[in-house]
Amino acid sequence: MTLNSTAPFALEKAPLERFVAPDKPSLVGLSRAALAEKLAEVGVPERSRRMRAQQIWHWLYARGAQDFERMTSVSKELRAQLAGHFTLARPDVVAEQVSADGTRKWLLQLPGEHPGEKPHLVETVYIPETDRGTLCISSQVGCTLTCSFCHTGTQKLVRNLTAQEIVAQVMIARDALNEWPTAERPLNDGERELTNIVFMGMGEPLYNLDNVAEAIDTIADGDGISIGRRRITVSTAGVAPRIKELGERTGAMLAISLHATNDELRNQLVPLNKKYNLEELFAAIKSYPSLGNAKRVTFEYVMLKGVNDTLPEARALVKLLAGVPAKINLIPFNPWPGTDYECSDWRTIEQFAEVLNRAGYSSPIRTPRGRDILAACGQLRSESVKVRASERAKAEAAQ
Numbered sequence: 595m596t597l598n599s600t601a602p603f604a605l606e607k608a609p610l611e612r613f614v615a616p617d618k619p620s621l622v623g624l625s626r627a628a629l630a631e632k633l634a635e636v637g638v639p640e641r642s643r644r645m646r647a648q649q650i651w652h653w654l655y656a657r658g659a660q661d662f663e664r665m666t667s668v669s670k671e672l673r674a675q676l677a678g679h680f681t682l683a684r685p686d687v688v689a690e691q692v693s694a695d696g697t698r699k700w701l702l703q704l705p706g707e708h709p710g711e712k713p714h715l716v717e718t719v720y721i722p723e724t725d726r727g728t729l730c731i732s733s734q735v736g737c738t739l740t741c742s743f744c745h746t747g748t749q750k751l752v753r754n755l756t757a758q759e760i761v762a763q764v765m766i767a768r769d770a771l772n773e774w775p776t777a778e779r780p781l782n783d784g785e786r787e788l789t790n791i792v793f794m795g796m797g798e799p800l801y802n803l804d805n806v807a808e809a810i811d812t813i814a815d816g817d818g819i820s821i822g823r824r825r826i827t828v829s830t831a832g833v834a835p836r837i838k839e840l841g842e843r844t845g846a847m848l849a850i851s852l853h854a855t856n857d858e859l860r861n862q863l864v865p866l867n868k869k870y871n872l873e874e875l876f877a878a879i880k881s882y883p884s885l886g887n888a889k890r891v892t893f894e895y896v897m898l899k900g901v902n903d904t905l906p907e908a909r910a911l912v913k914l915l916a917g918v919p920a921k922i923n924l925i926p927f928n929p930w931p932g933t934d935y936e937c938s939d940w941r942t943i944e945q946f947a948e949v950l951n952r953a954g955y956s957s958p959i960r961t962p963r964g965r966d967i968l969a970a971c972g973q974l975r976s977e978s979v980k981v982r983a984s985e986r987a988k989a990e991a992a993q
């Protein structure tokens with residue numbers, strides 16, 4: 595695979611001190627309750643545990659501390675004790691790529707589930723836009739769903755990410771964007787780059803709902819990372835029985851990967867549809883808590899040439915969404931090595947969008963971002979990037 599030579603590229607090896615001794619777990623990404631438990635483990639007495647947990651929480655998530663020594667409101671003694679048992683390490687960033695359009699992709703290395711198992715790789719993508727910056731995060735290594743047009747589904751290895759690993763993706767982005775608040779630059783100064791989170795990276799978030807919900811509690815916490823629930827969107831391929839629960843537990847925004855307007859075609863594109871068909875899916879969507887004009891469901895529809903892109907299908911889409919407060923995102927298909935699908939012609943996409951526009955859905959076409967670094971929707975598949983990174987390292991060494 596060749597690298598796009600026009601894209602600025604940086605390969606970053608994690609500095610040695612970032613490597614975590616296996617016997618020293620990291621506190622990064624823990625929930626409040628889990629943090630208090632860790633303090634109990636090292637003997638912090640119960641009466642002061644809440645207060646200590648609160649102090650450490652603030653350093654972790656409001657200040658982005660990477661070193662216990664920075665935690666000046668915590669006693670020296672406790673700081674030393676913490677440093678003896680824990681680290682503040684983030685997962686190792688084994689590669690960072692920056693697209694010509696400013697999109698950034700980080701390849702993270704996570705430990706295997708069992709001792710001796712090879713480490714896993716997972717990807718996080720940051721997409722800057724004029725009025726916001728969206729971080730696209732992963733909820734699983736790989737994905738068990740085999741949507742026929744999605745690259746991630748071709749990756750074999752699958753495991754759920756822990757809540758810690760989900761939160762850590764956001765922290766790594768804040769580190770890289772240098773956005774931890776300081777006295778001079780408070781959190782809500784209106785100039786933040788990273789403002790929104792979408793669970794649209796690798797994996798099916800509703801198959802890992804416990805960890806996703808715990809991570810959202812941490813990310814949305816006002817004394818901390820503080821990205822509000824209305825700015826967090828969870829996308830699902832349609833795990834109908836867990837949709838309402840997602841809303842009740844997280845208060846997040848809902849996105850549905852729809853891609854077809856009838857069961858026959860959707861069965862082919864999103865095989866999960868054979869389990870939960872459109873009727874069941876829409877019954878679940880309608881039960882999502884507090885839907886209304888301010889809280890619409892986003893419907894993602896990938897534009898596949900000659901497959902789902904005719905005007906009657908655009909009209910069928912409008913009909914299908916009647917009665918659901920909705921936004922539509924037409925996603926031009928992003929090709930990946932080995933796929934037989936092609937992206938619809940631009941003119942076809944525009945005509946399709948025009949039908950939706952006339953029905954009251956404004957600007958539904960999503961501009962592809964980060965295609966040159968395989969960071970666009972459906973292109974995430976860490977193995978291929980690993981090869982790219984190592985090829986790159988070899989090429990650099992050879993120079």
Ligand code: SAH
Nearest residue numbers: 744794798829830831851894927928971972
């Ligand atoms: N499993 C969840 C979360 C992943 S979201 C879900 O399916 O919603 C990833 C989004 O990118 C989904 O809408 C997916 O359908 C879309 N996608 C996948 N492959 C794509 C491709 N090659 N081009 C464009 N979009 C794609």
